[in-house]
Amino acid sequence: MVVGPDTLNEVKEEHFDEVEAVLLTAFPTDAEARLVRQLRADGDMLFEFRKSWDGKIGGYYALSRMQAPEGWACLAPMAVRPEWQGGKLAENNPNMEVGGTEDQLYRGPWRFGTRMLQELAQCYEMPTEAIDGKLPETIVVLGKPSFYGRYGFSLQRAQKLSSPYPLEYTLILRRGDDVPVAELIYPQAFPGGSG
Template sequence: MVSSPDPSRPATPADHREIDALLRAAFPGADEAELVHQLREGGEMLSEVVTPWHGRIVGYYALSRMRAPDGWACLAPVAVLPAYQNGAQGVHLGSQLMHDLVTSIRSSSSAIDTVVVLGDPPFYARAGFSLERAARLSSPYPIDHTLILRPGNDRPQAELIYPDAFG
């Protein structure tokens, strides 16, 4: 019988060391781990969410405050320990993380009305992010890998200014 991870929960300062290890295992190099440190230190982090399983953190995502447009957030990074990626252990943990995020954003009364992500379009589109709705945005990053999640069906025209940590 396949077990399932524990419910995702907000990260705590006690999780930071394990989050750092997860990011260093999930990505080549230390860029994502350093990004998270800088977002925390710069006060740009809105929320961090972890998914525990068998007593360890196996999934993670962070939302940071975009400098512009106002009220928008940036999703980065999203990470799953390699041993739990691509349906390993019988669960698609990355998809579950994105489902948890989308559910949280849509049911929340937070000031966040739009989430931007730079990444693999098919993966994020399955979670409800839209490449087409982001087509009129201007960004320092490739627009063909920029997706948004927001209510409605408009195609906003705006300049994306990421948190300083992305610089």
């Protein structure tokens, strides 16, 4: 029995409208929805993933191809249906006693963003031969270090990068413990992000 959101699945064309609806409700403007449409149109989208529950997409993230360094990707956007953010889905589950022992045990598994990032980070912990050629060498994310840092993304390892965005919000996920030196050039769809 699955506790919390279902497994992570790839987004297909039949999911595009529902993904757009999630993006439009999860953010204050339509900028992220426009970004996703432009990444698809430009051919820069590597992968799109969705996490569902009860037949609805509850969480989404995109990995797009960085212009440089080659083989790197950018995690953006990432969205969770607002009414299910922060484990609220667990609170609204009639099978869960909120405030009880079950709530303490299972609330975490109902957090869409947490589960998506945990699953992504676990891929980079697998033996190299198991994922060789299936994942980008490095994934870059712009966001809160206190959040993304819990899931394998490193602020410290990104500090020798040059970027059009602030390094205090730039984190990377990759194998090893090196501190790469590289210039980040984002896909053209990112505002002010391409070189």
